[in-house]
Amino acid sequence: MSKPSDRLRELGITLPAVPKPVAAYVPSVRHGSLLFLSGQIPFQEGRIAFAGMVPTHHGIEAAQQAARVCTLNALAVAADAAGGIDRIARIVKLVVYVASAPGFTEQHLVANGASELLVSIFGDAGRHARAAVGAPGLPLNAAVEVDLTCAIVE
Amino acid sequence: MSKPSDRLRELGITLPAVPKPVAAYVPSVRHGSLLFLSGQIPFQEGRIAFAGMVPTHHGIEAAQQAARVCTLNALAVAADAAGGIDRIARIVKLVVYVASAPGFTEQHLVANGASELLVSIFGDAGRHARAAVGAPGLPLNAAVEVDLTCAIVE
Amino acid sequence: MSKPSDRLRELGITLPAVPKPVAAYVPSVRHGSLLFLSGQIPFQEGRIAFAGMVPTHHGIEAAQQAARVCTLNALAVAADAAGGIDRIARIVKLVVYVASAPGFTEQHLVANGASELLVSIFGDAGRHARAAVGAPGLPLNAAVEVDLTCAIVE
Numbered sequence: 001m002s003k004p005s006d007r008l009r010e011l012g013i014t015l016p017a018v019p020k021p022v023a024a025y026v027p028s029v030r031h032g033s034l035l036f037l038s039g040q041i042p043f044q045e046g047r048i049a050f051a052g053m054v055p056t057h058h059g060i061e062a063a064q065q066a067a068r069v070c071t072l073n074a075l076a077v078a079a080d081a082a083g084g085i086d087r088i089a090r091i092v093k094l095v096v097y098v099a100s101a102p103g104f105t106e107q108h109l110v111a112n113g114a115s116e117l118l119v120s121i122f123g124d125a126g127r128h129a130r131a132a133v134g135a136p137g138l139p140l141n142a143a144v145e146v147d148l149t150c151a152i153v154e
Numbered sequence: 155m156s157k158p159s160d161r162l163r164e165l166g167i168t169l170p171a172v173p174k175p176v177a178a179y180v181p182s183v184r185h186g187s188l189l190f191l192s193g194q195i196p197f198q199e200g201r202i203a204f205a206g207m208v209p210t211h212h213g214i215e216a217a218q219q220a221a222r223v224c225t226l227n228a229l230a231v232a233a234d235a236a237g238g239i240d241r242i243a244r245i246v247k248l249v250v251y252v253a254s255a256p257g258f259t260e261q262h263l264v265a266n267g268a269s270e271l272l273v274s275i276f277g278d279a280g281r282h283a284r285a286a287v288g289a290p291g292l293p294l295n296a297a298v299e300v301d302l303t304c305a306i307v308e
Numbered sequence: 309m310s311k312p313s314d315r316l317r318e319l320g321i322t323l324p325a326v327p328k329p330v331a332a333y334v335p336s337v338r339h340g341s342l343l344f345l346s347g348q349i350p351f352q353e354g355r356i357a358f359a360g361m362v363p364t365h366h367g368i369e370a371a372q373q374a375a376r377v378c379t380l381n382a383l384a385v386a387a388d389a390a391g392g393i394d395r396i397a398r399i400v401k402l403v404v405y406v407a408s409a410p411g412f413t414e415q416h417l418v419a420n421g422a423s424e425l426l427v428s429i430f431g432d433a434g435r436h437a438r439a440a441v442g443a444p445g446l447p448l449n450a451a452v453e454v455d456l457t458c459a460i461v462e
Contacts (some may be wrong), residue, residue: 033185256444
């Protein structure tokens with residue numbers, strides 16, 4: 001398995017700039033070798049790329065893409081805190097919140113957008129514990145929010 | 155206090171088979187002596203035993219039973235990862251998501267189904283920090299999802 | 309920067325009594341130097357001070373106040389478990405659930421009520437990773453629920 005930084009290059013992925021929290025919190029807090037991240041929404045080039053509810057405004061595939069955008073933002077935060085993406089030892093836990101219209105029950109399919117990206121970048125170290133949950137609304141009308149916890153090389 | 159494995163026997167409980175994740179994630183990730191589990195839904199014999207909303211489709215008692223089924227699935231995962239249920243040192247944190255119809259505000263009563271089962275099996279080591287939260291929808295139309303973190307004997 | 313106990317005094321804040329869990333769970337569980345807390349709702353003098361949905365029953369400012377009440381309850385729990393508020397080394401992670409009417413997407417503004425209080429008490433050690441999420445309903449009709457994880461001086 002190649003290094004995560006090699007995989008990013010092979011996948012043609014450039015991590016975005018580290019999203020700035022809008023308030024009195026920080027992108028991540030390290031405790032020992034665990035890195036707790038702030039929830040990430042699908043900011044892309046300074047705006048919410050996927051606003052609205054699933055599936056009303058975004059079908060499953062678009063919502064999966066939103067989950068990927070959130071996850072790349074989370075990885076940008078984690079890489080910045082860890083001293084490079086290759087210093088992320090393991091993706092530990094992923095919680096994916098999906099802004100869900102009444103009756104929507106495929107949050108797990110949306111979350112797969114995040115899960116599969118993590119495995120494509122980190123291989124086995126990207127295989128994580130996960131919860132997928134619906135929400136009636138998320139900050140700034142985000143369609144998806146990704147809450148990631150990872151382990152850092154000590 | 156008897157061992158958790160003894161208590162399971164006394165309670166007439168057999169842990170189910172370890173539920174298989176449906177996607178690119180794993181049932182649990184260990185970090186040091188902490189075990190982070192994937193969210194568990196009320197799978198029973200290969201199907202969702204409690205589908206729908208609370209209280210529309212399931213009253214409090216049925217939803218508590220759903221929480222118990224989720225929790226047994228979580229314990230199956232934890233026991234498998236830890237090398238047996240007696241190697242679970244402490245239930246640390248429990249988040250219970252309840253698929254909630256508008257106006258439902260008794261998520262804590264539903265969560266008691268999970269909490270009381272944990273204490274009946276583990277005694278004081280089963281007493282955990284907890285959050286109970288409503289959701290407009292959960293994966294595969296599950297009525298309840300249980301997200302467990304536990305500590306393992308080192 | 310003054311000690312958190314000094315800051316509380318300067319801010320004119322007295323921590324409330326430790327809220328008693330209503331069921332088979334405990335206010336907090338310590339694992340190593342990490343303290344996992346139970347979700348806190350806006351109990352004040354034995355009743356829910358902020359019941360209902362945001363913004364239907366409580367506007368942003370009232371909901372921020374609800375978040376502060378939840379956070380003070382959480383700090384009472386943490387101080388009790390740690391042996392005093394000055395033994396809280398770091399606020400690690402904050403999840404703020406907001407009981408959200410359809411269309412409400414400013415959970416992050418509500419969460420600022422909690423975040424800003426933490427920084428005012430702990431300074432840089434109060435700067436935390438955070439997720440803000442909507443919920444269709446919370447226990448006992450609470451408008452806000454605060455789920456805190458912190459680190460304790462070893």
